[in-house]
């Protein structure tokens with residue numbers, strides 16, 4: 001019984017992972033490359049800016065995080081992660097910033 005339950009949990013995790021990678025993450029992954037975010041950020045290591053996984057962990061459970069991060073990415077700014085500023089990313093489409101921020105916040 002226990003083995004069966006474990007198998008079921010493992011399988012549902014796999015289904016979720018597959019569904020997730022088929023939708024948003026791929027698009028966002030391409031967007032961060034196309035928009036130059038990857039010059040300063042990676043998913044799991046700090047480069048010039050914080051790792052996106054750390055960003056997700058910092059704001060997990062905060063309901064205004066998405067709106068605030070969209071503004072921050074667009075306008076740039078500093079002081080949250082250190083003294084190095086993020087330059088404004090005003091050239092990136094609002095919809096694309098939204099897709100990227102939702103993806104960042106979904107990272108674990």
Ligand code: HEC
Nearest residue numbers: 035037040048049072077078079080081082084085086089
């Ligand atoms: C020139 C380097 C650079 C580029 C390019 C850059 N960032 Fe950043 N980013 C930073 C730095 C530095 C910080 C930390 C700012 C701070 O401490 O407030 C940061 C912070 C962030 C944060 C967290 C903001 C917060 O207030 O916690 C997010 C989300 C983010 N960047 C997303 C992006 C996205 C999306 C792009 C591409 C559209 C991008 N960044 C491009 C350097 C960069």
